[in-house]
Amino acid sequence: MVRSFLEIARRIERKEAVVMTAQEICDLVEGGERAKLEDVDVVTTATRAVMSGTYALFSFPVAKPHSFVRARNVWLNGVPAYVGPCPNENLGILDLMVFGIARSRRYPGYGGGHLFRDLVEGKEVHVEVEADDCRTLSRDVTLTEMPHARLFGSRHAFKNYAAFVNPGADPVSTIFHVSGFSPRLSGATFSGCGQINPLKSDPLLEAVGIGTRILLNGAEGFVIGAGTRSCPEKPNLSGFADMHHMTPEYMGGFLTSAGPECICSWAVPIPVISKTILDHIARLDREIPLPVMDVITRQPMGEASYGDVWDGADLNVEFYPDRCIGCAGCRVEEVCPLGAVSFDGDKARWDARRCFHCGICVSECAGNAFRCNMGSVRLGSCSIPVVLRQSDRLRAIRLAKDLKNRILDGTFRISDPVERIAP
Ligand code: SF4
Ligand code: SF4
Incomplete structure (x- = not known):
């Protein structure tokens, strides 16, 4: 058998x-x-x-060799990274570990998980380096410029x-x-x-x-x-x-x-x-x-x-734009955990590609514009x-x-x- x-x-x-x-x-x-x-x-x-138990390991060039000896702090789109484990900064290369739950100091509501998806979508991310001699440098990088980018699950x-x-x-x-x-x-x-x-x-x-x-x-x-x-x-x-x-x-x-x-x-x-x-x-x-x-x-x-x-x-949430009553402040735009809903001052718009079908919009929408059992x-x-x-x-x-x-x-x-x- x-x-x-x-x-x-x-x-x-x-x-x-x-x-x-x-x-x-x-x-x-x-x-x-x-x-x-x-x-x-x-x-x-x-x-x-x-x-929650997700982290990424990146290695990529950030400056010419011998530009600085060690990096004290690094941020990617404001998300803090741990420098190391291999101290390659003297070669102009950063080895970094970034946690999926890390919060950006620049953008509220943005964290490691958002950063990982932005990179995979091919977006440029802004890298800021604070060297141990107190100099700062920055550059924009994309995933294709990172020879090493691996995602790890420690509890998945x-x-x-x-x-x-x-x-x-x-x-x-x-x-x-x-x-x-x-x-x-x-x-x-x-x-x-x-x-x-x-x-x-x-x-x-x-x-x-x-x-x-x-x-x-x-x-x-x-x-x-x-x-x-x-x-x-x-x-x-x-x-x-x-x-x-x-x-x-x-x-x-x-x-x-x-x-x-x-x-x-x-x-x-x-x-x-x-x-x-x-x-x-x-x-x-x-x-x-x-x-x-x-x-x-x-x-x-x-x-x-x-x-x-x-x-x-229902596995999927459905959006009925005609039901949107154009509230003064769109509660769904505020609570959607994926940023899949945006309000343009008149009507809400729904990005189906981003939607996770979590369903919180069903109970939060004042106009019952979202449906899901x-x-x-x-x-x-x-x-x-x-x-x-x-x-x-x-x-x-x-x-x-x-x-x-x-x-x-x-x-x-x-x-x-x-x-x-x-x-
Ligand atoms: S809460 Fe619902 S009805 Fe109100 S603006 Fe947002 S989507 Fe439209
Ligand atoms: S189901 Fe969740 S992710 Fe999708 S629009 Fe509603 S709140 Fe946003």
């Missing part, structure tokens, strides 16, 4: 392999077609979400996550809400792509290991190992990929009420090598627990399921509507399809892990 990794790789080479997305599998299971699942060789899974692709509510009497500023959590259980936020998530299909890390080839923000990369705080109950992964090959729509900044956050996307091929994997792939949203946490204490208050927030929910979570007798999603399942599904097509047309080779990760 199940196959070895080598057997699957050979079937792919001979164009005999059956490759399906996790969503296609779940649709089959929902329709009662369990038997066909036994014939699948590879399942492509994906997630797109706010992932977690096996789904949690929902948050605020049971207190006061609003709370937190990374789990974009405009501040309203009090008294008035709304819930959550993260996690549910049944299509990579580690939902392989929670014991039987098929995914060190050296597994993945797509990170659309670029080929590799799993390095377990991510920080990974444990058997809540595994997550670390990995990296070259930013030169990334796709902007899969990444970016996400502005919360506690500062900038970073969006990343993973697509992971899961070779079906064991019965356990097969069983996990077949689990649907409603069978996957979604703990409901108090956002203040971070303690669980109850448990919902991913079925509550994804079954029957986002489900709810239940705590005892209380049904709490979802007001914000920190995962974009629409694009995760698209990324899983992209990976499937690349495997089938031979442009993406699945790789056997060089070593297992302890779950």
Whole structure:
């Protein structure tokens, strides 16, 4: 019934392999077609979400050799960078590490995640250097002028996550809400792509290991190992990929009420090598627990399921421009975490390419110009509507399809892990 990794790789080479997305599998299971699942060789899974544990490593020339000895401080579009690990400044080269959650000192609401997407979009970024002799220098650079630009996830692709509510009497500023959590259980936020998530299909890390080839923000990369705080109950992964090959729509900044956050996307091929994997792939949203946490204490208050927030929910938000009543101050422009809505003094405009389908505009828009059914979570007798999603399942599904097509047309080779990760 199940196959070895080598057997699957050979079937792919001979164009005999059956490759399906996790969503296609779940649709089959929902329709009662369990038997066909036994014939699948590879399942492509994906997630797109706010992932705080993100950093980039850049190396690029900034001045002529011997212009200065050491850099004391460096900023890219005002976002602070850590200089090093290799002290190459005497050669006129900067080696820098930039965190995805770092805040720009120049532009409010701009952080590392925004910077990474701007670079991948081909935009010039402004580099300021403060040398240790107190001189300052600056230049504009693009990604193509950076020989080395890699994005790393130190805590990525977690096996789904949690929902948050605020049971207190006061609003709370937190990374789990974009405009501040309203009090008294008035709304819930959550993260996690549910049944299509990579580690939902392989929670014991039987098929995914060190050296597994993945797509990170659309670029080929590799799993390095377990991510920080990974444990058997809540595994997550670390990995990296070259930013030169990334796709902007899969990444970016996400502005919360506690500062900038970073969006990343993973697509992971899961070779079906064991019965356990097969069983996990077949689990649907409603069978996957979604703990409901108090956002203040971070303690669980109850448990919902991913079925509550994804079954029957709209994956995309829709904008009806005719409904916009042209408020004196557009609340949606103010709270949209992606900057996807702009108000020109008369009507709001929506940039569908930037939209993350988080849904906060649905509850914040005075004219009901945004529509999306986002489900709810239940705590005892209380049904709490979802007001914000920190995962974009629409694009995760698209990324899983992209990976499937690349495997089938031979442009993406699945790789056997060089070593297992302890779950
Ligand atoms: S809040 Fe809604 S109705 Fe008011 S200007 Fe913004 S989009 Fe238009
Ligand atoms: S769903 Fe609404 S608030 Fe969220 S990114 Fe899209 S336009 Fe902005």
